[in-house]
Amino acid sequence: MNNENKKIKIPRVKMPEQPAGDRIKNFKEVELGLSEHQAVEESLRCLQCKKPICIDGCPVEIDIKSFIKLISEKEHKKALDKIREKNALPAICGRVCPQEDQCEKKCVLGIKNDPVAIGKLERFVSDFGEKEKKDKNKLEKSTHTSGDIVIKTAVIGAGPAGLTCAGELAKLGYEVTIFEALHKAGGVLIYGIPEFRLPKSVVEREIEYVKSMGVEIILNSVIGKTLTVDELMDKYRYKSVFVATGAGLPYFMDIPGENLNGVYSANEYLTRSNLMKAYIFPNWDTPIKKARKVAVIGGGNVALDSARTAKRLGAENVYLIYRRGEAEMPARIEEIHHAKAEGIEMIFLANPVEIIGENGWVKKIRCIKMELGEIDSSGRRRPVPLKGSEHDIEVEVVVMAIGQGPNPLLTSSIPGLKLNKKGNIEADEAGRTNKKGVFAGGDIVSGAATVILAMGAGRVAAHCMDEYIKTGSWL
Numbered sequence: 001m002n003n004e005n006k007k008i009k010i011p012r013v014k015m016p017e018q019p020a021g022d023r024i025k026n027f028k029e030v031e032l033g034l035s036e037h038q039a040v041e042e043s044l045r046c047l048q049c050k051k052p053i054c055i056d057g058c059p060v061e062i063d064i065k066s067f068i069k070l071i072s073e074k075e076h077k078k079a080l081d082k083i084r085e086k087n088a089l090p091a092i093c094g095r096v097c098p099q100e101d102q103c104e105k106k107c108v109l110g111i112k113n114d115p116v117a118i119g120k121l122e123r124f125v126s127d128f129g130e131k132e133k134k135d136k137n138k139l140e141k142s143t144h145t146s147g148d149i150v151i152k153t154a155v156i157g158a159g160p161a162g163l164t165c166a167g168e169l170a171k172l173g174y175e176v177t178i179f180e181a182l183h184k185a186g187g188v189l190i191y192g193i194p195e196f197r198l199p200k201s202v203v204e205r206e207i208e209y210v211k212s213m214g215v216e217i218i219l220n221s222v223i224g225k226t227l228t229v230d231e232l233m234d235k236y237r238y239k240s241v242f243v244a245t246g247a248g249l250p251y252f253m254d255i256p257g258e259n260l261n262g263v264y265s266a267n268e269y270l271t272r273s274n275l276m277k278a279y280i281f282p283n284w285d286t287p288i289k290k291a292r293k294v295a296v297i298g299g300g301n302v303a304l305d306s307a308r309t310a311k312r313l314g315a316e317n318v319y320l321i322y323r324r325g326e327a328e329m330p331a332r333i334e335e336i337h338h339a340k341a342e343g344i345e346m347i348f349l350a351n352p353v354e355i356i357g358e359n360g361w362v363k364k365i366r367c368i369k370m371e372l373g374e375i376d377s378s379g380r381r382r383p384v385p386l387k388g389s390e391h392d393i394e395v396e397v398v399v400m401a402i403g404q405g406p407n408p409l410l411t412s413s414i415p416g417l418k419l420n421k422k423g424n425i426e427a428d429e430a431g432r433t434n435k436k437g438v439f440a441g442g443d444i445v446s447g448a449a450t451v452i453l454a455m456g457a458g459r460v461a462a463h464c465m466d467e468y469i470k471t472g473s474w475l
């Protein structure tokens, strides 16, 4: 058997994790990370393909083959540098990217065995770098000046799109200021994705890295209220602005009972628990309703994060109610496995029609059974209600996680800015909007998507902003 055939047969490394019974009692990270020995073993599975098609699956085109080779040589710091050439937030992507739909889906090893665990290796080098405290290198950067004046660029929103764009602009030599509405930077990474999947210390570490490139972050600054984009450009002389305000406005179902006490949007539920630390109330100021029975509506990452948070807050029964089947769930496969192991009860092919209350508080949720019909515009089979199949489930809390859209606060403050029907900013593939000098990217353009796509948009826009500033040409 030749070396390549041997490699194909080696099983993929298994990431150690907290046992389900233990982890539902705490908010600590579920997955514990690979040891150096495991990471090197896994890296040796990589075939070092002549045409590494895994890279085609990565929206920011990390040189996957090279960083894996460096791990196999135990050159972990160099491996991290290799990733950082394209990705400013590797410890985050290594944890939350849907690799099974991206790089790992393309990996040739996946044809005959499990693909190389690219995401887990990415996480390993980022964490290893932190442990060794080797990644403290500040970037050498030239500064763009126009005469004696440094050229200023602004980014609105400190989520993954904004942070990536800012990091790239800093590398290109610009003075960059990020304006962030909340009192903490990170966007969904800090207020949405729970600690047990993405520890806040990891996000803070990556933000420090972006700051170490010279990026300034101004918190508690709601652009559209505190200042407008026109003021930033005309009065404060920012040459170009990147809008990355995300999709933070939750959708509701518009069914009776949604205004009862005990009904939350996933956004509020997760923000209370994550950002405002309601899970340790009264040690922190913000409360959250702790309930025995909780229903979470939806089938994506947001719904799973809410359900698993409810479990950790002490709920005995957490029902995840989804109108399609398991195969159609948009959540990451790994997270679905984790949620099942933690005892989340999945109710497929059901949809709420009413929330029933008593004394102003949620008492039950009325659902109707669904069946799957023709394929709809999303490419999935359309759920159709089955007449007369209504049934009630007793619950005290309902969390709506059926999607979120753009907040109009900022967009409505930019005169003439072109939006689509859903209120997302219209931008071309380079992030250019119809307003000269104003770029946009991430969820505010694409609608709710993924961390890596937001980062990709931030990266592309930064380079286009550079071109615009240098040439002055627009569209």
Ligand code: FAD
Binding pocket: 096, 097, 098, 156, 157, 158, 159, 160, 161, 162, 179, 180, 181, 182, 185, 186, 187, 188, 189, 192, 193, 221, 222, 223, 224, 244, 245, 246, 247, 248, 270, 301, 302, 305, 332, 407, 409, 410, 441, 442, 443, 444, 448, 449, 450, 451, 452, 454
């Ligand atoms: P955001 O992360 O939303 O950041 C926008 C930032 O802009 C926020 O900090 C906001 O406060 C700020 N802002 C808004 N308005 C203003 C204003 N007027 N002035 C100043 N600042 C403003 N994706 C994955 O890839 N994997 C996952 O596992 C995953 N899980 C998720 C779980 C949850 C609970 C949620 C909600 C999303 C999840 N996603 C996941 C999606 C992913 O987080 C988003 O696609 C990504 O964060 C979008 O990045 P962004 O930078 O465009 O916006």
Ligand code: SF4
Binding pocket: 045, 046, 047, 048, 049, 052, 053, 054, 055, 064, 065, 068, 106, 107, 108, 109, 116, 118
């Ligand atoms: Fe390695 Fe898979 Fe990429 Fe080939 S496709 S270089 S095996 S990670």
